[in-house]
Every structure is written in C-alpha cells, then in structure tokens.
Amino acid sequence: MRVAINRCRHEHSTASINARRDRACHRRPRAHRGNATVLHDHMSAFDDPQCAHRTTAQGATARRRHATDDARILNGDRFIHHRARQYHESMELFVIRHAKAADRDPEQWPDDSLRPLTREGAREFERVARRVGKWRPGVDMVLSSGWLRAWDTARILQAHAGWPKPARTKLLEGSDAGSVAAIAAFLSEQPVVARIAIVGHEPVLGHLVSALVSSDSGLRLDLRKGSVAWLRGAPGAMELCGLLVPAMLRSR
Structure with a gap:
C-alpha cells in the first residue's frame, strides 16, 4: 500500500512538472511600450531539451487539433517559440537588419553609405544565414538597401542561405516616417502568399515592424544588428512569429 501511494505521488508530481513545462513552451511574449524595446529580450527562449522534444513530437497533432502553426527558429537545443495563428493564405516577411559594420568615421568613410561590414560581423551573420537557410530554404524575393553594409548582408544570405540574388531599392535607404509608409504601401501591393x-x-x-504588426504608434520595436524577424499575415495586422539574433549562435 505504501509503495502504491508513493508511486501515485511521484506520478502526480511528474504530471505537474510536465504540465508547467508545456505551458512554458507555448507562452506568448508580452507586448511592451516605450522607446528602444529590444525584441529578443521579450521573446521566450528555452534551454529545456525535453520541452523541445515534446513540442516536436506533438506538433502535428496540435496543428490538427488547434489549426495552429508551430512558429519556431531552431538553435540546437534552444529555440524561440510561440503559437502563431494559422493563416491559410498569408504573406511571410523577413525583416533583416544589416550585420555589424565599421564604426562611423567621417575621415575614413566620408560617404556613410560605403561603410562596410566588419570581418567579425560578416562571419557572425554567415552563421545566422546558414541557420535561416535550413529553417526557411527559399523566399520569392530579397530586397535590400544599396548601402554597402546592407548589400553585403543580403549577399551573405544569397551565398549561405540559398536565397535569391538581392535587388536594390531606395525605399530601404531612407530614415524617416515617409520611408516606413512607402515600404508598407509596397508590401500591401504584393501577392498575399508572397x-x-x-x-x-x-x-x-x-x-516598420511596429506598423505592420499594430496601428498603435506608441509601440516601439528595436532590431539588433544581424537580427532576422519573421512576420506573417496581412500588412497592418501581421503577427511577429519569431526572431533570430546572432548572439544565439555565438557558442556554436
């Protein structure tokens, strides 16, 4: 009788731990207001291999049961994950900030558009590109600022992620609210499944990410250099489904 009671207690304790882990796996990131909110600091990152295994094993069943996507960017045993709403026909957008570049120096780089990536920044982003290429092997188009640091970042995506050759657009070279509106308008004209x-x-x-996700002008999101943000849905009502930052891959 004592053995049976102890076994029951053990099973109950194990079930409670597993339930808490399951809830942690699918916890959604909270929205934050204010200036300079760093995206990846507010997304849920997990180091629990059992959580990752359980999410992977039950993914297909969960999608059928709940009609949801498992939006995840894998990083070995670590991943950023939360449930994304299912869109039967939706745009996928990858917003990428250029990798680390040389510091501003008017004497060395009088034309700031010619400031290049650092060697470390290029190597770091190559790891990001390889990871993204495995996770999402193809896109329809890659648009890039023509400034050297952004253009070289886009070329790294072409070389290491297998994405298409980038096309230059001056829309991504602006720095004011008009540029954000112009890019958003361009995206709204693209096919819904692009x-x-x-x-x-x-x-x-x-x-731009803030405008595509919410019409709330008080929401401020900040992308670190070399970060890749994944959005899905219709412009103006998109969902931020995942984010990969170079720091996640530095130990690899």
Whole structure:
C-alpha cells in the first residue's frame, strides 16, 4: 500500500512538472511600450531539451487539433517559440537588419553609405544565414538597401542561405516616417502568399515592424544588428512569429 501511494505521488508530481513545462513552451511574449524595446529580450527562449522534444513530437497533432502553426527558429537545443495563428493564405516577411559594420568615421568613410561590414560581423551573420537557410530554404524575393553594409548582408544570405540574388531599392535607404509608409504601401501591393525578405537599417526597420504588426504608434520595436524577424499575415495586422539574433549562435 505504501509503495502504491508513493508511486501515485511521484506520478502526480511528474504530471505537474510536465504540465508547467508545456505551458512554458507555448507562452506568448508580452507586448511592451516605450522607446528602444529590444525584441529578443521579450521573446521566450528555452534551454529545456525535453520541452523541445515534446513540442516536436506533438506538433502535428496540435496543428490538427488547434489549426495552429508551430512558429519556431531552431538553435540546437534552444529555440524561440510561440503559437502563431494559422493563416491559410498569408504573406511571410523577413525583416533583416544589416550585420555589424565599421564604426562611423567621417575621415575614413566620408560617404556613410560605403561603410562596410566588419570581418567579425560578416562571419557572425554567415552563421545566422546558414541557420535561416535550413529553417526557411527559399523566399520569392530579397530586397535590400544599396548601402554597402546592407548589400553585403543580403549577399551573405544569397551565398549561405540559398536565397535569391538581392535587388536594390531606395525605399530601404531612407530614415524617416515617409520611408516606413512607402515600404508598407509596397508590401500591401504584393501577392498575399508572397515570401519577401528585406534588408536595411534602423530605425526604419523597427518602426516598420511596429506598423505592420499594430496601428498603435506608441509601440516601439528595436532590431539588433544581424537580427532576422519573421512576420506573417496581412500588412497592418501581421503577427511577429519569431526572431533570430546572432548572439544565439555565438557558442556554436
């Protein structure tokens, strides 16, 4: 009798732990207001291999049961994950800030558009590109600012992710609210099932993500250098489904 009671207690304790882990796996990131909110600091990152295994094993069943997507960017045993609403026909947008570049120096780089990536920044983003290429092997188009640091970042995506050759657009070279509105208008004219990647600069990209996700002008999102944000849905009502930052891959 004592053995049976102890076994029951053990099973109850194990079930409670597993239930808490399951809830943690699918916890949604909270929205934050204010300036300079760093996206990846507010997304849920997990180091629990059992949580990752359970999510993977039950993914197909969960999608059938709940009609949801498992939006995840894998990083070995670590991943950023939360449930994304199911869109039967939706745009996928990858918003990418250029990798680390040389510091501003008017004497060395009088034309700031010619400031290049650092060697470390290029190597770091190559790891990001390889990871993204495995996770999402193809997109329909890659649009990039023509500034050297952004253009070289886009070329790294072509070389290491297998994405298409980038096309230059001056829409991504602006730095004001008009640029954000112009990019959003361009995206709204694209096919609803398009997969598009854009490579550019802050603060425009952060404001763009905010505008595409919410009409609330008080929401401020900040992308770190070399980050890849994945959005899905209709422009103006998109959902931020995942984010990959170079720091996640530095130990690999």
